[in-house]
Each structure stands twice: as C-alpha cells, then as structure tokens.
Amino acid sequence: MSTRTLIRGHLLDVPGNPFTDSVGLRSEPDGAILIDGDRIAARGAAPALLAAAPDAPVVDHRGSFILPGFIDTHVHFPQLPVIGSMGLPLLRWLAERTLPAEAALDTAESASKAADRFLRMLAKNGTTSALVFGSHIPIAQNAFFERAAASGMRIVSGLSLGDRELPDALIRTADECYRESESLIARWHGSGLLRYAVTPRFSVSCSEAVLDACGALTKRYPGVMVQTHINENRDEIALVRRQFPWARDYFDTYERAGLTGATAVFAHNLHPTSDELSRMAEAGVRVAHCPSSNNFLGSGSFPMARHRKSGIAFSVACDVGGGTGFSLLKEALAAYEMQMQRDDGVALTPTTLLYLITSAGAELLGMQDQTGDLSPGKQADLVVLRAPEGSSLQAVLAHHTQDAQQQLGAMITLAREESIRETWVAGRRIYPDAG
Ligand code: GUN
Ligand code: ZN
Numbered sequence: 001m002s003t004r005t006l007i008r009g010h011l012l013d014v015p016g017n018p019f020t021d022s023v024g025l026r027s028e029p030d031g032a033i034l035i036d037g038d039r040i041a042a043r044g045a046a047p048a049l050l051a052a053a054p055d056a057p058v059v060d061h062r063g064s065f066i067l068p069g070f071i072d073t074h075v076h077f078p079q080l081p082v083i084g085s086m087g088l089p090l091l092r093w094l095a096e097r098t099l100p101a102e103a104a105l106d107t108a109e110s111a112s113k114a115a116d117r118f119l120r121m122l123a124k125n126g127t128t129s130a131l132v133f134g135s136h137i138p139i140a141q142n143a144f145f146e147r148a149a150a151s152g153m154r155i156v157s158g159l160s161l162g163d164r165e166l167p168d169a170l171i172r173t174a175d176e177c178y179r180e181s182e183s184l185i186a187r188w189h190g191s192g193l194l195r196y197a198v199t200p201r202f203s204v205s206c207s208e209a210v211l212d213a214c215g216a217l218t219k220r221y222p223g224v225m226v227q228t229h230i231n232e233n234r235d236e237i238a239l240v241r242r243q244f245p246w247a248r249d250y251f252d253t254y255e256r257a258g259l260t261g262a263t264a265v266f267a268h269n270l271h272p273t274s275d276e277l278s279r280m281a282e283a284g285v286r287v288a289h290c291p292s293s294n295n296f297l298g299s300g301s302f303p304m305a306r307h308r309k310s311g312i313a314f315s316v317a318c319d320v321g322g323g324t325g326f327s328l329l330k331e332a333l334a335a336y337e338m339q340m341q342r343d344d345g346v347a348l349t350p351t352t353l354l355y356l357i358t359s360a361g362a363e364l365l366g367m368q369d370q371t372g373d374l375s376p377g378k379q380a381d382l383v384v385l386r387a388p389e390g391s392s393l394q395a396v397l398a399h400h401t402q403d404a405q406q407q408l409g410a411m412i413t414l415a416r417e418e419s420i421r422e423t424w425v426a427g428r429r430i431y432p433d434a435g
Pocket of ligand 1: 202229293319322
C-alpha cells in the first residue's frame, strides 16, 4: 500500500547557512513535495511532480506557503501559565512567579494535562522540533515525556536540576539528580523521536556537586545533549561570581564540570566576556538566542555580531514563559528589531531570519540530516501558512505576489498562530489533529 502524499503550495526554505555559505531563499511558487512515509521523496514544480506521481493523493494548499517546521531550541514546559507575568527582572521573576508555578505542577495527572497544552501550543505555532527545559519533579517530567511521545513531535528534554536557590519542592541532592536523570535517560532517550538533555537549571541553583553529577551523566551517556542558561542578567552574573569565587567567569563554572561539549546549548549569553566567547567557540557549544524574553525581562540585548565573529552557532528560541509566546515568527521579528537597535547590530534579512528558526535550530540540535529544510531525503517536517481572510497579512501579501523576500518579511512581521493552518512532523499531520 502506498504511503505517498503530494502536498502542493508555495515552497519557501533556506537549505544551508546564509551567514557562511552562498545559499539563499529557495522559492517555488507553484511547488509540491512528495512525501513517502516519513520522508520527503521529491520536491519541485507542482506540474512535474504531479506527472511523476499520478497516483499519490494530493493535499492542495495552493494559496498557502509551505515552510520547514520551526525548531525551538529553548522553551520551558512548566511555564505556560507564567507568560505575561510583568514587572520583575529575572531573579525576582523566578523567585516570585516562575518557580512557584513550576512547583505547583507536582502530580503525573496535572503534568500530563499541562504537557498536552504545551505541546499543542508548539504545534499550533508551527514548531515541529524543540529542546525543552523540563520540570524539576521526576514524575512530572516523566509525564511530559509520555505526552511528548504521543504528540508525534521531535522533542529533546530533560529533568531540570538544582539543589539550592529553589523552592523546597524542587530541590534534589546531587545524588538524586544523577539517579533520577539516569532513569529518565534509560526510559526515554532514543525512544521514537525523543532524546534526552541533561539540564542543570543554571549555576545559581546548582552546587558544584550537582554540576559534577551532570558532567558525570554526560560522560556516561555521550549521546545525550546538555542545556542550561548563561550570562542572562547582570545580577545573576554577580551572584554566580559570589557563589563560585574560584571561577574565572560564568562559563568556567560549566567548563570545570565538563558540561561544555559540542552537544551543549546555552540560553541567552547576553553579557559574555571576550574570553568566554573564545572559549565557547573553541568548545563548539551553541547558543539559543531568546529575544522576546530578553526584552520582556529587561535582561539586555544579544551581541550577535560578537557571536558571529567568534564563530559560535546560534539559533532563535522562544523561552516561554520569559518569552512572550510560542511563535518563532514573532521571535524572528524580535531578533530583527533587537539588532536594528544595536550600534553593532547584524543586518538580518527575511532569509537569515527563516534560517534562524529552521535549519540553524536543526544544527544546534544535531538534526541537520533529518530536518530544517524541505530537501528530498529529509524528514517531512513542515508548516502550512496562510493569511487569515481579511487580515493585515493578507492585505500586505496582496501587494507582493512576485517577491518572495517581501512575502517572507511580511509573514515574519504579521503571521502568528492564526496563520498556521497545518503542522506536519515525519510525514504526519499533527496539527490540527484528527480528533
Ligand atoms: N535562568 C534560570 N532559570 C530560568 C528560567 O526559567 N527562565 C529564564 N529566562 N532564565 C532562567
Ligand atoms: Zn530559559
């Protein structure tokens, strides 16, 4: 029996890194993708593909854009209710709003419900793959993995870890951190589309013993990723300096524990020293840039040019609940605006912005062979985007029927979850779901 489907619409993707290679925006206005099982078997002009696969059922999305699935490299599962908690900088926002909300999610049942809502919001916003900061509570994190498996999405996640500067309910000893992470790795890492990331929350909440336990986990399980936060807020950096008087800087607290391998993704990095940047580049670690969160929490602005110059790979992520929503299109706009405000701002084009929410994310997650663009051979992870009837986006697009850069610029600026019509992962439509 054939599992082939042909999906037709205006294809837009960026097959490579436009910062370093001579790739640009690929636009196929009357295009099609032939999906065979979970993979893209062919792409091209619709008439040619229709002729080559006359028996494949056609999903006709003419009038819509088909983009690669968005890839979010930093988002917190237990923080959906925290979105929009205004008025506080990072450390007070954590202590007064966010950590209590995380502690409230302490049963498998409440965590399952929260996970379903969270995963649905990702899919509804066109996100197909995500590196997800988990709960500190093992049964809640296990429930998250269960629901992530059922969602059909590509999810990398891990139990958040810390033994201080947290509510009592979230604290675990270093030994517990090791053992609880280990049992979740055994159960979930490599299961279907799921992978594991060792997840020390940040050095503020981790003693050296916890960071060492994380280092030991990554040695014992070399395939797992690492995710944490760094250099987000000046008060946070000063606190780390007091907590780790021996350390050269914030990055050193992770380096000493062996957490700076090439599978590590560090969120934020707004205030790095030059020495940290060169050591980060040498180690090959990657950075998740979360512009709406940085603006919302007043944390600072991302020195993108310095990251580029140092050769550090980065992508754009939403950081809910510090971030202001799940839309990576909105994050791309915020990234653009942030660079426009900086004296040393990088001039970002619609093409580079699409790259930063698709194939750059795939590179950060080590998934560039599977996802990130719409090339044959990759997994069929895609988003169908269409301007709602009567929307500002529809009005703007009507002026730019021939110019793909302008169309993409308009989508990044105006398209939000109302414009996401379908989300597909590995050849399966996950949003809207069948039920
Ligand atoms: N640093 C440690 N935890 C967090 C978090 O939940 N959000 C943000 N933005 N920064 C953090
Ligand atoms: Zn975060």
